[in-house]
Amino acid sequence: MFNIESDIENAIKHFSKLTKVKNKLAVHGEIDIIHPTVGLLDSFEVFIQFTKKYPYRFPLVKEISGKIERIPERHINGNNTICLAVRPQEVLLCRYGITLKWFIEAILIPHFAREIYYEEKNEYPFGDYSHHEDGLWEYYFEKFGTEDKEWIVKIIEKAVNNHLPNNNEACFCGSTKKYKNCHKSQVDILSLFERSYLKDELAELKTKL
């Protein structure tokens, strides 16, 4: 059974500059970005807030040291909340639940490292997703290896309606190949999402067809 108190305690053990906020499901403090040979690159003051969806979604992270310029290009909202990943990616990463320690190490620190890079180079080291639905679309373009929006919608609709073929059935694309030897690997990622999530996602994608 997931226990948020012990999850926070465990994270704080590893990140000594973080403390639990009294009477709140939140953590506050500094996160150091340290490179093994170069040393300390920078520190960021954060306020990490746990929503009801945690640990099946990321907690909300506010960057309060003000080191990141508050402009849309820097992926930080007006209320200082950082956008750490494109939503379907976040949902997949959290599908079995996450821990705060993992979140800080695997998500937050690399994110701040990206921001440090941006300060020096005026761009992200591996690029970024566009805002809103455009960014969502870019995610699916990458996953499906196509920019054909109608095709993508068709596939997600099939997944939502449970109409994707079984392994040995003919592929939906009209080829004579079995599904497992044809498009399965490309669209298999959809089977990892809950259907209700995909349904909402589909509606959102359709607004920007």
Added chain:
Amino acid sequence: MPMSKHLVKFFPVDNGDTSLIKLKDNITLLIDVNIRESGTNTDGNDIYDVKKDLIESIEKNSGKYFLNYFILTHPDEDHCLGFEKNFYQGDPEEYGESNNENEEIIIDELWVTPLLFSNGLCSDAKAIKKEANRRIKLIDDEDSSKDSFGNKIRIIGYNANDRYEDIPNYIPGEIAEISDYLELFIHAPFKKDLIESQADKDRNASSIVFQARLKNKVTDDEPTAKLIFGGDADHYRWEKILKISEENGNEDKLEWDIFLAPHHCSWSFFNDVPYDDEENQVAKDYSLDFLDYGQDGAKIIASCKKIKKEKPNPPHEAAKDEYIDKLDSKENFINTSVHPKEKTPEPIVFEIGESIVKLETQSEKKSRAAKEIAASGVVKKPWRV
């Protein structure tokens, strides 16, 4: 502490020059200086703290910061700004507490051209002139301290004035032995240019031009690195240097691994007619021929403001284009003002051992480290809802 390699450092000083050579036997040479007040420049970018870096880079003698050599290529303000404030002037024996507090740097041996002793100088050049005259007087007076630390002077170029007859000097074609690791081949100023410069008040034309020949090991026959510095010398001077060197079998003295683009990347290196005259936007053959003496992987340093199409010039974008044409890659052309980025420029530093290696800047190191950490994350790209 002795270093294992020589260092050559070009400071970002907008339109001006400040170049430091530090040999592994700890001998230091500063070629020109432009130390501005700290803060931001007119473009809103940080002014690099040259003084702080300089004193961290050089050594102390009896508790006093010092340079073995200061070479003033010509007495223009962008080549000597900040001298009066940051360098010690006067009898080294009288270097006191306040000088120490100001971290004033003592120059062991001062190199100037005869043009320093003319009129119409900026205040920093006047301060150098005063200090030069102090040192010359020691020679005139046959003072026993004339060859002591902080009192030495050398005049580079033909000496037209009898008053300076007894002052040590070098003229074009001579080699100055600086250390077991370094010799300087003097190319200019030429006699004729010095005389005409006096009359025309064209100080650029009588800039000191030299090739620095740096050996990795004392026993090496050939230098590892050849660097050419030439202040603000213009096209005529380089043409003459090329002709005379080739006539005298001194082609190897024209070779360069690192070339400091003359006059802050000005078009004046390529043509004697101002670039504004549209009919003369052609680089002269002599200039291009000189650039052909660049060695494999050679680099050109443009010590100037960010190079743009529009004015002010120098720098001239057309000059940059001509330089890049002569290099192996455009990355080998480095503009001090945008190195590694415009907002916070940092010096261009080369380490010279068996080969010439450009050192990583603080910013480059930070972004490399940040990218490595970012790459370790499971999410590569941010998004915004």
